[in-house]
Amino acid sequence: MNLSKLRTFEAIAVCCIIVLNKIILNPTKNIIYETGSSSVLNIIYVCLLAILLSVGIWKVFSKFPNSDVLDIAEFSFGKTFKWFFAVAFLIYFLFVCSISVRSFVENIKIFYQKELDLRFLLIIFLLAAAIANRKGVGLVGRVASFITPLTILGIFLTFISVTGLFNWYRIFPILGYGINETFFTGASNLYAFSSLSVLLFLPPLLEKKADLKKVTMITTIITSLMLIFSITCMVLALSFSFTSSALSPMYLVIRSIEWGSFFESPEAIFTFIFILSMISFLSVFMMVSLYIISKIGKLKNGTTLSLSLAEIVLGASLIAKDIPSLNFLESVIYKYFSLIFVFGITSLVLLVGYFKKKKKGANHPDETME
Amino acid sequence: MDIREFLRRTFLYQDIKEYDFTLEPSEKETVENGPSLTEEEREQKGEYTSDTKVLEYTEEKNIFPSIDVNLEYLKSRYNSMINSDIIIRNFTLTARNKQFKAFLFYIDGMVDTKLINDFVLNPLMLRNQSNTYHDSENQIISEAVTNNITVRKIKKFDMSDYIYNCLIPQNSVNREKEFSKIFDSINSGNCALFIDTLDVCFDIDVKGFKQRGIDTPKNEIVVRGSQEAFTESIRTNTSLLRRIINNENLMIENIAVGSVSKTKCAVCYMKNIANNDLVAEVRYRLNNIKVDYILSSGQLEQLIEDHAKSILPQLIATERPDRAADLILEGRVVIITNGVPYVLIAPGLFFDYLASPEDLNLKYQFSNFFKFLRFIGLLVSVLLPGLYMAIATIHVEFIPTELLLVIIGSRESVPFPIFFEILIMEISLELIREAGVRVPTPLGQTIGIVGALVLGQAAVDASIVSPILIIIVAFTGIASFTIPDFSLGLYSRLTRFFYIILGYFLGLVGIGVGIFINAVVICSMKSFGVSYLAPLLPNTGNQSHFGIFLIPAWKRESRDAFLATKKEKKEKHISMEWKFPKKA
Known part of the structure; x- marks a missing residue:
C-alpha cells in the first residue's frame, strides 16, 4: 500500500473535490451576479474553454513526463524563478484555503452554530484536514475518493429535486447583460476552474504516470457538468435577489427543496455532505502546499509540518474582519489573483517550457529532461 | 513525553522512520510446485486441461524401490523441516529373520498412536513368531510327477505379500504404488509404511481424530454450515484443518512464543497459494515477541497487529475450522495458539468483520x-x-x-x-x-x-x-x-x-x-x-467480490488480488462444465 502516490480514481476525486467546493461556496454567486440571465450560457462557454485548457495542460505535460509545473518553471526560466514561482503558488493555495474555510464556517455559523466561536470552528476543520495530511498524499486521495462521489451525488440530487421549482422565464433575456458580458468579459469566469491548478502538481504524485490525460479530461468534464447543473439550479430556481445574500447560494437552493410533507427540511443531508466535502477540500489544498514546501525545502517527509501549515491557514483565515471583507476577498482578490497568476503567468510558463522543449527536442532528439 | 517534546513532534519537521510492510505480488510458482505461466496463458496455449490442476497438486509419480529416495521425496513434498505435525518414524523391520530399513509417515493429531504402536510398530519391530519364521524362499503351489520327473509349480516368494499377510494385523491395509494415492491417505489420517527394496507402500488405516472433544461453535452460529469448533488443543485444531483442506501443501509450522511459557503457536498456510512475504512476515512477528508468557490469542493479537493503538480489530478471530480453512485456501495465514479455541487469521480487513461464516453457504x-x-x-x-x-x-x-x-x-x-x-x-x-x-x-x-x-x-x-x-x-x-x-x-x-x-x-x-x-x-x-479497506480501496481488479459484495459462486474465478497469492485462479473460466461442456 503506497501512501505517497495517488491512483487514477483518487487523483480524479482529489481534483474534482476542489472545484465542487467552489460550487458550494460563493464563486457561483459572483458568476450569476456578473452575467445575469445568461449565466447558463456563459458557464457552458466557460466549461468549453476549461476543456480546451485542460487539453493544453495535458499536451504540455506530455512533453515533461513525471514533472510538475515547478520543474517546467525551472526548465523555462531557471532555479531562482522556480523558487519564486513555488512561493507564489504556496501563497495562492494558502489564500484559497483560508478564504474558503472562512467562508464555509461563516455560513455554518449563521445557520446552526451561532453561539460557537468562529476560531473554534475553524480549528476543528483545519485540525481534521491536518490529521489527514499527517499520513501522506495517498491517504488524502483515498478519503477524497469516498467523499467526492457523495458530493457529486448531493449536487445531482439537488438539481433533480429543484427541477419542479424551475422558472424557465428566468433565462430570458438569453444574452443577459449583452454579448460582451456573456462571452468576452464573461470569459473571466474561467476562474471558477482556477482550483484545478492542483492538476499542475499531480504528475509526480500519480502512481500511473500515463493516466494524466485521463485524470485531466475526466476531472474537467465532471466538474463542468456539476457547474452547469448548479448554475442552472441557482438561475432557474432562485430569484436574482439571492446574489445580495450573505449565504452560500447552494445552501439557498437546497433550502428550497421539499420532499413531501414529512421531509420538510432535507437540507440536513446536504449540509452534512458539504461538511465532509469541505474538510476533504482543505486536506487536498494542504497536501499540495506540503508538497511544494517539501520540494523547495528538499524535505523527505513534509507531512510532519501539516499542523504548522494548519496554523498558518488559521491565521490567514482570520485576516478578513467580517463577511463583506471576506466577500471582497473572494469576488475580487481571489478572482484576479487566479486570472493573473494561474491563467496568466502559469500559462506563460507552460507555453515557454513547451516551445523550449520542442526546440531542444528538435535539436537534440535523444536528450531527456533531468 | 514532556510538553516540549510533544510540541516539537507536533509542529516541527522530523524525519519519520516507521516500520512499514507492504504486501507485494509474489513470484509465480516455480516448476516444482507448478508451472510458471498463469493458468489463463496455459489455457490459451491449450496446455491447461481439466485434470491439470489436480495433477499440479499430486504429480503422478510411482514409489521408488530405494527407501532413501522415497523418504527424501516425501520430506520435500510435505516440507517436513518446517511442518511441525509431520511425523517420520524410522525403524528396522524384522521379516523372515532378516532386517530391513523402513519408516512410517503420518500426521500427528490425525492418527491413533495406540493403534500404530500396538498393531504396526509392535509386530514389525519386536521379534515374534511371525517375523522370525523362516521357510524356503519359494512356495510350492502344486507338484506333479511324470516319468520320474517332478514338475512343481512354484510361486516365488513375495516380500510385500508376506508383510501384508503376516506382519500387519490391521483390518484395513492397502498396497499402493502411486504417491498421489499415498498423499490422499496420509492427508485423511492414515499412515504410510515404506520398506527398503519394495516399490509398494502400505497404506494403513489408523485414523484417530479427537471426535468427542470437539464442540459446536458458541459464538459463530450458522444454520447450514459445519457445527464443529476449534478446541484448546493445538494438535486437535491442526488436525481439524488438515481434515478439511486434505492437501499436502498445507504447512503447519510450530513457533514457541514467550520466554517462560513457551506457548506453542502454529502458523498454517498453503505452500502453493499464500504469498511468501506474508508468511515470512507472520513468522517474523511471532519470532520477535519478547514477552515472558502468552496465554491467549487475544494477547498474541495485540502483540502482532500493525496498529497497536487502534481500537479496530486487525486480525480475524474465529472458532470455526471451516472458516479458517476457507481463508487458508484463499491465501491467508492462520495462527493457532495452544490452549485457546480461537485462531487468528492474517490479514484481517474491515469488510471481513462484516462477513458471517454463513455467507458462503447462502446464495x-x-x-x-x-x-x-x-x-x-x-x-x-x-x-x-x-x-x-x-x-x-x-x-x-x-x-x-x-x-x-x-x-x-x-x-x-x-x-x-x-x-x-x-x-x-x-x-x-x-x-x-x-x-x-x-x-x-x-x-x-x-x-x-x-x-x-x-x-x-x-x-x-x-x-x-x-x-x-x-x-x-x-x-x-x-x-x-x-x-x-x-x-x-x-x-x-x-x-x-x-x-x-x-x-x-x-x-x-x-x-x-x-x-x-x-x-x-x-x-x-x-x-x-x-x-484495511481492501477490496474496496484500493480496487485491485481481480477478486471474488464486487466491491464489498460477493459475486455468484460460478464467477469467483480469482483469489483476492490484494493477497498477491501465488495461484491467482481458484476456478476455471467455465466452472459449471456439466452445463457448458467443452466443445470437442
Whole structure:
C-alpha cells in the first residue's frame, strides 16, 4: 500500500473535490451576479474553454513526463524563478484555503452554530484536514475518493429535486447583460476552474504516470457538468435577489427543496455532505502546499509540518474582519489573483517550457529532461 | 513525553522512520510446485486441461524401490523441516529373520498412536513368531510327477505379500504404488509404511481424530454450515484443518512464543497459494515477541497487529475450522495458539468483520442483502445516538414538525438535559450487556429481559428518560447485535460515545469531522501489508467480490488480488462444465 502516490480514481476525486467546493461556496454567486440571465450560457462557454485548457495542460505535460509545473518553471526560466514561482503558488493555495474555510464556517455559523466561536470552528476543520495530511498524499486521495462521489451525488440530487421549482422565464433575456458580458468579459469566469491548478502538481504524485490525460479530461468534464447543473439550479430556481445574500447560494437552493410533507427540511443531508466535502477540500489544498514546501525545502517527509501549515491557514483565515471583507476577498482578490497568476503567468510558463522543449527536442532528439 | 517534546513532534519537521510492510505480488510458482505461466496463458496455449490442476497438486509419480529416495521425496513434498505435525518414524523391520530399513509417515493429531504402536510398530519391530519364521524362499503351489520327473509349480516368494499377510494385523491395509494415492491417505489420517527394496507402500488405516472433544461453535452460529469448533488443543485444531483442506501443501509450522511459557503457536498456510512475504512476515512477528508468557490469542493479537493503538480489530478471530480453512485456501495465514479455541487469521480487513461464516453457504443475493443489513447495522450502532443528539439539540429545524412536537411532548416531564439522558441510557445498556456476559447463561438472558423491559419502562414512568430515547437506544442496541464480529462490536460500542459527545457540542459539524477523522484512520490502516479497506480501496481488479459484495459462486474465478497469492485462479473460466461442456 503506497501512501505517497495517488491512483487514477483518487487523483480524479482529489481534483474534482476542489472545484465542487467552489460550487458550494460563493464563486457561483459572483458568476450569476456578473452575467445575469445568461449565466447558463456563459458557464457552458466557460466549461468549453476549461476543456480546451485542460487539453493544453495535458499536451504540455506530455512533453515533461513525471514533472510538475515547478520543474517546467525551472526548465523555462531557471532555479531562482522556480523558487519564486513555488512561493507564489504556496501563497495562492494558502489564500484559497483560508478564504474558503472562512467562508464555509461563516455560513455554518449563521445557520446552526451561532453561539460557537468562529476560531473554534475553524480549528476543528483545519485540525481534521491536518490529521489527514499527517499520513501522506495517498491517504488524502483515498478519503477524497469516498467523499467526492457523495458530493457529486448531493449536487445531482439537488438539481433533480429543484427541477419542479424551475422558472424557465428566468433565462430570458438569453444574452443577459449583452454579448460582451456573456462571452468576452464573461470569459473571466474561467476562474471558477482556477482550483484545478492542483492538476499542475499531480504528475509526480500519480502512481500511473500515463493516466494524466485521463485524470485531466475526466476531472474537467465532471466538474463542468456539476457547474452547469448548479448554475442552472441557482438561475432557474432562485430569484436574482439571492446574489445580495450573505449565504452560500447552494445552501439557498437546497433550502428550497421539499420532499413531501414529512421531509420538510432535507437540507440536513446536504449540509452534512458539504461538511465532509469541505474538510476533504482543505486536506487536498494542504497536501499540495506540503508538497511544494517539501520540494523547495528538499524535505523527505513534509507531512510532519501539516499542523504548522494548519496554523498558518488559521491565521490567514482570520485576516478578513467580517463577511463583506471576506466577500471582497473572494469576488475580487481571489478572482484576479487566479486570472493573473494561474491563467496568466502559469500559462506563460507552460507555453515557454513547451516551445523550449520542442526546440531542444528538435535539436537534440535523444536528450531527456533531468 | 514532556510538553516540549510533544510540541516539537507536533509542529516541527522530523524525519519519520516507521516500520512499514507492504504486501507485494509474489513470484509465480516455480516448476516444482507448478508451472510458471498463469493458468489463463496455459489455457490459451491449450496446455491447461481439466485434470491439470489436480495433477499440479499430486504429480503422478510411482514409489521408488530405494527407501532413501522415497523418504527424501516425501520430506520435500510435505516440507517436513518446517511442518511441525509431520511425523517420520524410522525403524528396522524384522521379516523372515532378516532386517530391513523402513519408516512410517503420518500426521500427528490425525492418527491413533495406540493403534500404530500396538498393531504396526509392535509386530514389525519386536521379534515374534511371525517375523522370525523362516521357510524356503519359494512356495510350492502344486507338484506333479511324470516319468520320474517332478514338475512343481512354484510361486516365488513375495516380500510385500508376506508383510501384508503376516506382519500387519490391521483390518484395513492397502498396497499402493502411486504417491498421489499415498498423499490422499496420509492427508485423511492414515499412515504410510515404506520398506527398503519394495516399490509398494502400505497404506494403513489408523485414523484417530479427537471426535468427542470437539464442540459446536458458541459464538459463530450458522444454520447450514459445519457445527464443529476449534478446541484448546493445538494438535486437535491442526488436525481439524488438515481434515478439511486434505492437501499436502498445507504447512503447519510450530513457533514457541514467550520466554517462560513457551506457548506453542502454529502458523498454517498453503505452500502453493499464500504469498511468501506474508508468511515470512507472520513468522517474523511471532519470532520477535519478547514477552515472558502468552496465554491467549487475544494477547498474541495485540502483540502482532500493525496498529497497536487502534481500537479496530486487525486480525480475524474465529472458532470455526471451516472458516479458517476457507481463508487458508484463499491465501491467508492462520495462527493457532495452544490452549485457546480461537485462531487468528492474517490479514484481517474491515469488510471481513462484516462477513458471517454463513455467507458462503447462502446464495450470493441473500449473502449480499444480509451484508448490507449488517453494514447499516454498524452505521446505526455507531451514529444514531450521536445524530439524535446533534439534531435534537442543535439542528432542531431538520426534524419534521409533527415529529418534533412528539419529541418535545415526550420530553416535557424529563428533568435532565438530553445529553445526560442519553448517557444514562447508553451506560445502562452497556451495564446490562456486561452483566449478561459475566453471569451464567440462563441468568444472563433473564438479566437482559429484566434490564430492557423493567428498567426501561420504570425509567420512562419515573420521567428519568423520554420514551423516544428508549426507542433510539433499543434500536441502537439491536443494530449492534447484527455486527457478526465481537471485536468490531466493541469498536462500535466505544465510538458511539465519542459521536454522542461530538454531536452534543458541535452538532452535525462534529459528527462530520468525526466521520472524516474516522475515515482517515481507517484508510491509513493496513493489516499485514494489505490495505484495511481492501477490496474496496484500493480496487485491485481481480477478486471474488464486487466491491464489498460477493459475486455468484460460478464467477469467483480469482483469489483476492490484494493477497498477491501465488495461484491467482481458484476456478476455471467455465466452472459449471456439466452445463457448458467443452466443445470437442
